[in-house]
Amino acid sequence: MASVSVDTVRIPEGFKPTTELRLSSGNGPVSRTVLKTPLRDALPSEIPIIDVSGIFSVSKDARMDVARQIRDAATNNGFFYIKNHGIPIDVPETTCEEVLKFFRQPREIKDRANISHSKYFNGYKPPKSQRINPFESVDVRETFSWTYDPRFDPSVPDPVAIPPQIARYLRCENFHWEATANLPHFQESIVRYWRSCLAVARALVRSFALSLDLPEDFFAEKFTHPDAGLALNYYPPLPAPPAPAEQGESEVSIGSHTDFQLFTILWQDNNGGLQVLNRQGQWINAKPIPxxxxxxxxxxxxRITNDRYVSTVHRVQNYSGNERISMPFFFGFNLNESCGVLDSCVAEGEEKKYDEISCEEWVQRRARAMHREGETSGK
Structure with missing residues (x-):
């Protein structure tokens, strides 16, 4: 049989080459069909910028306006930017400076805070110690993590008085702060940043309730002591990628994944690298916006919105040539709480797709699935 020149192969009009993306979920391994098209910047219609100053307003109309915009974004790609959020610009910038000081230290100093010494997953994760997607490369990053500690929560007047059914899920320790005491402003700046994000998150929960046609305080009792963790990520630059690569062919700064609980608030520096998989199956840049x-x-x-609101796959690939810092704040209900599919998210004739599950069980299920699938993939 004669060979056929690549130049003579005609691609049918409208044909778009695709690849399959595999990732972990709470229901086992799942896949997404991804277009093999060049990476491009997100359009404002895909990742809108929402002025959230109204969430702090005494005007119900102002608060409803923000809620409507959040609903539109949450039912589209599940990503949006927020501006006029009330966090002074120096808060994340100062924290970023302190974070860089930590990660630029020799490995033996950083290892004083190694997470292996922690009871509760606080502290430092070194290079090649994380693979958030078991079907992709090891994450090319280092991380300093901190879980919720009510001693730093301004809304908790007396941590000793926390009810036992809540306290049993809390993970308070001083190890990671003691191990970073050589940096005199490290803890102070991180706590300040975390508190700022916590205040915005608590206001946003009220907006989410309104966006779901619920009373503003509908979720109030579910986040008195929230699952509010912080990850401080350090990404060294990656080499130039093969384009477009199949999954697993190129390195990732952090692999393709979705987040666990309710929502994430992310500050990123100016180097970029955050990529979002849009509804059409195309990777788009969520570029930094000052x-x-x-x-x-x-x-x-x-889950609780019956798939109305979209938890979208995202990843990071730092091709900027510079070291990159991101500081995601993860927010969810108290781990002792549970929530089923909301009635307001089930239209007439529809069924609830999911059973009620506690936040603790859901987080544990996600974590177990990630490790289990990593073992079965042989990576």
Whole structure:
């Protein structure tokens, strides 16, 4: 048989080459069909910028206006930027400076805070120690993590008085702060950043309730002591990628994934690298926009909204040539709480797709699935 020149092969009009993306979920491995098209910047219609100053307004109309915009974004790609959020610009910038000081230290100093010494997953994760997607490369990053600690929550007047059914899920320790005491402003700046994000998150929960046609305080009792963790990520630059690559062919700064709980509030520096898989199956850049944070819907939110709100796959590939810092704040209900599909998210004739599940069980299920699938993939 004669060989056929590539130049003579005619691609049918409208044909778009695709590849399959595999990732973990709370219901086992799932896949997404991804277009093999060049990476491009997101359009404002795909990741809108929302002025959230109205969430702090005494005007119900102002608060409803923000809620409507959040609903539109949450039912589209599940990502949006927020501006006029009330967090002074120096808060994340100062924290970023302190984070860089930590990660630029010799490995033996950083390892004083190694997470292996922690009881509760607080502290430092070194290079090649994380693979968030078991079907992709090891994450090319280092991380300093901190879980919710009510001693730093301004809304908790007396941590000793926390009811036992809540306290049993809390993970308070001083190890990670003691191990970073050589940096005199490290803890102070991180706590300040975390508190700022926590205040915005608590206001946003009220907006999410309004967006779902619920009373503003509908979720109030579910986040008195929230699953509000922080990850400080350090991404060294990656080499130039093969384009477009199949999954697993190129390195990732952090692999393709969705987040666990309700939503994430992310500050990123100016180097870029955050990529979002849009509804058409195309990777798009969520490029840095000064003065904004990125907010994305997470899995538990998608679950309780009966898939109305979209927990979208995202990843990071730092091709900037520079070291990159991102500081995601993950927000969810108290781990002792549970929530089923909301009645307001089930139209007449529809059924609830999911059973009620506790936040703790859901987070554990996601974590177990990630490790289990990593083992079965042989990576």
């Amino acid at each position: 003065g904004t944070f990125v907010v994305n819907i997470a899995d538990y939110m998608q």
